[in-house]
Amino acid sequence: MTFRGRVAAAGLLGALVVGAVCAVLPHGALVAAGLSVAVLALALHDRLQTQEPLLRNYPVLGRLHGLLHQAGKLLGLRQPLAPYSWALVDLVRSRAAGSSEYAAFGAQLDSPRVSILHAVKPAVVEEVPERVVLGQGCAQPYAASYFNISALAFGALSDPAISALSRGARDGGFFYNTGEAGLAEVFLEGGADLAWQIGTGYFGCRDSAGRFDRGAFAARAQSPAVKLIEIKVSQGAKPAKGGILPGEKVTARVAEACQIPVGRDCVVPPMHTAFSTPIELLEFIALLREAAGGKPVGFKLCVGQPRDLFAIVKAMLATGLAPDFIAVDGAEGGTGAAPVEFQSFVGTPLRRALPLVHDALVGAALREQVRLIASGKITTGADMVAALARGADLCAAARPFMIAMGCIQALICASNQCPAGLATQDPRLIRGIVPRAMAANVTRYHQQTMQAFRELVAATGCRSPAELSGAHLLQDGGASGVSRGQFLDGDLPASYAAAWVAARADRF
Numbered sequence: 001m002t003f004r005g006r007v008a009a010a011g012l013l014g015a016l017v018v019g020a021v022c023a024v025l026p027h028g029a030l031v032a033a034g035l036s037v038a039v040l041a042l043a044l045h046d047r048l049q050t051q052e053p054l055l056r057n058y059p060v061l062g063r064l065h066g067l068l069h070q071a072g073k074l075l076g077l078r079q080p081l082a083p084y085s086w087a088l089v090d091l092v093r094s095r096a097a098g099s100s101e102y103a104a105f106g107a108q109l110d111s112p113r114v115s116i117l118h119a120v121k122p123a124v125v126e127e128v129p130e131r132v133v134l135g136q137g138c139a140q141p142y143a144a145s146y147f148n149i150s151a152l153a154f155g156a157l158s159d160p161a162i163s164a165l166s167r168g169a170r171d172g173g174f175f176y177n178t179g180e181a182g183l184a185e186v187f188l189e190g191g192a193d194l195a196w197q198i199g200t201g202y203f204g205c206r207d208s209a210g211r212f213d214r215g216a217f218a219a220r221a222q223s224p225a226v227k228l229i230e231i232k233v234s235q236g237a238k239p240a241k242g243g244i245l246p247g248e249k250v251t252a253r254v255a256e257a258c259q260i261p262v263g264r265d266c267v268v269p270p271m272h273t274a275f276s277t278p279i280e281l282l283e284f285i286a287l288l289r290e291a292a293g294g295k296p297v298g299f300k301l302c303v304g305q306p307r308d309l310f311a312i313v314k315a316m317l318a319t320g321l322a323p324d325f326i327a328v329d330g331a332e333g334g335t336g337a338a339p340v341e342f343q344s345f346v347g348t349p350l351r352r353a354l355p356l357v358h359d360a361l362v363g364a365a366l367r368e369q370v371r372l373i374a375s376g377k378i379t380t381g382a383d384m385v386a387a388l389a390r391g392a393d394l395c396a397a398a399r400p401f402m403i404a405m406g407c408i409q410a411l412i413c414a415s416n417q418c419p420a421g422l423a424t425q426d427p428r429l430i431r432g433i434v435p436r437a438m439a440a441n442v443t444r445y446h447q448q449t450m451q452a453f454r455e456l457v458a459a460t461g462c463r464s465p466a467e468l469s470g471a472h473l474l475q476d477g478g479a480s481g482v483s484r485g486q487f488l489d490g491d492l493p494a495s496y497a498a499a500w501v502a503a504r505a506d507r508f
Contacts, residue, residue, distance in 0.1 A: 051097070051441075053406040053420040053432035062419070065408055083334070088379055089403055095448040096404035096441035114386040115474035119461030127463050128454040132394050134228060134371050135324040139294025142193070142227040145174035146465060147384060147450055150375045150396035151197050151232075153179025155245050155254040156336050156413070159186045160433035161422045164405055166190020167435060168442025177396060180232050180243050180268070182257055183220050195228040196221065197300070198288070200242050201268035203258045212274040214291055221292035228325070229288050231299040233272070233281075236333025236376050239302040239347040242268035244337040248416035249425045277507050278315035285323050298325035302333070303353040306496070310503035313360045318505040322369045327396065328353050330376025334399050336413030336423050350376035351390060355470070358391025359496070363487030381452030385460070389468040404445040405438040
């Protein structure tokens with residue numbers, strides 16, 4: 001049964017129960033009339049309010065989800081199936097609503113994923129910077145926020161959801177990654193700074209045969225809204241698999257923008273055709289940077305075989321070419337559609353991938369040239385501190401921004417039946433989203449998370465996030481202490497030696 005069918009069944013069952021109760025009560029007709037008026041008034045309120053897309057789509061009945069949420073918390077139950085706990089969802093929604101975060105009686109979140117070591121003498125919060133520069137040597141460098149929106153693509157998300165994210169990013173001063181389904185006009189209309197992601201399908205910059213088209217790319221990349229270009233090499237939730245857009249979401253508009261058939265599943269290939277070796281990847285990056293007028297260009301990957309990463313580093317040494325940034329996507333990263341085994345068993349978690357990439361660049365004396373973006377279940381300021389301590393320069397996330405807009409983790413993103421109207425193209429569900437209101441939620445969530453991040457950095461005694469290191473975390477997982485240029489001297493840590501020796505700049 002579809003989600004809409006289950007809701008209808010619940011409503012019918014509820015009506016039958018209420019009708020049966022009223023039938024046996026004295027003055028049952030009056031009671032029934034009073035209940036009907038109350039329910040209609042509540043339904044009208046739910047339909048007209050702008051903060052809860054679920055209630056706009058399912059007046060009254062949508063409140064069952066909230067009741068189950070509260071009941072689960074009171075009973076101490078784990079949230080069924082959903083990747084985020086009750087406590088994290090509440091934190092995100094509290095920040096999206098601009099509510100106070102002060103709490104009593106000790107730890108409020110689940111067992112901490114990280115323990116940050118504070119200093120007896122904290123730094124001053126106001127001195128902690130809020131931005132980091134990408135593309136220092138580019139003609140058009142970009143000063144990015146430490147917290148941004150990672151790939152949420154056109155077609156996978158509804159237009160109102162994209163509009164809300166773009167407006168929220170614009171108002172909050174952080175970038176929004178477009179995902180691999182092209183640079184649709186809805187991204188530009190919101191006014192956000194954009195990281196345009198180029199995937200293996202080359203949507204928005206492809207020829208009739210589906211190959212990369214430099215002219216089409218240059219025409220779009222020159223847009224003032226485009227601040228960064230990101231080549232998607234692999235994704236945490238489905239590494240070694242191409243992007244997937246179910247046919248239910250391929251409307252005529254999506255099909256026209258992406259040059260794909262209407263109503264058919266779009267599964268792009270796992271490998272690029274514009275390059276096939278580490279050296280060719282770097283040459284492609286240089287080509288895109290030139291065609292974009294000197295904007296920062298980098299790539300996104302989920303770390304798999306370390307030798308593949310080391311091969312790219314060796315190619316950087318051999319050619320003198322380098323990406324402006326590398327977005328490291330942990331295996332815990334999310335998606336709306338991927339095979340279960342790929343989501344669960346393939347790829348390297350972020351806490352291990354970040355130190356590996358950081359160490360590889362440091363060991364090759366290249367770390368100063370390349371910024372690292374961390375992505376993969378980053379929700380709180382504490383997650384950001386942990387990511388930077390493990391080697392990142394800045395962070396990006398997708399799921400918490402979805403939750404800030406009303407996502408209830410129904411886990412049916414690929415079905416085109418998202419009850420909140422976010423991950424669907426169904427007009428009856430899309431109407432639940434009011435972009436103006438959801439944009440404000442996106443901005444508030446970002447602002448409060450950034451404030452928490454800066455306060456936590458100051459608590460460690462650091463005056464800049466760049467000073468964070470593994471020494472500021474109780475758990476293991478920081479960089480291993482590789483010194484600058486160590487790999488070039490042949491002094492290889494035992495854990496890296498075999499992969500470094502096996503890596504070649506001319507092939508993966």
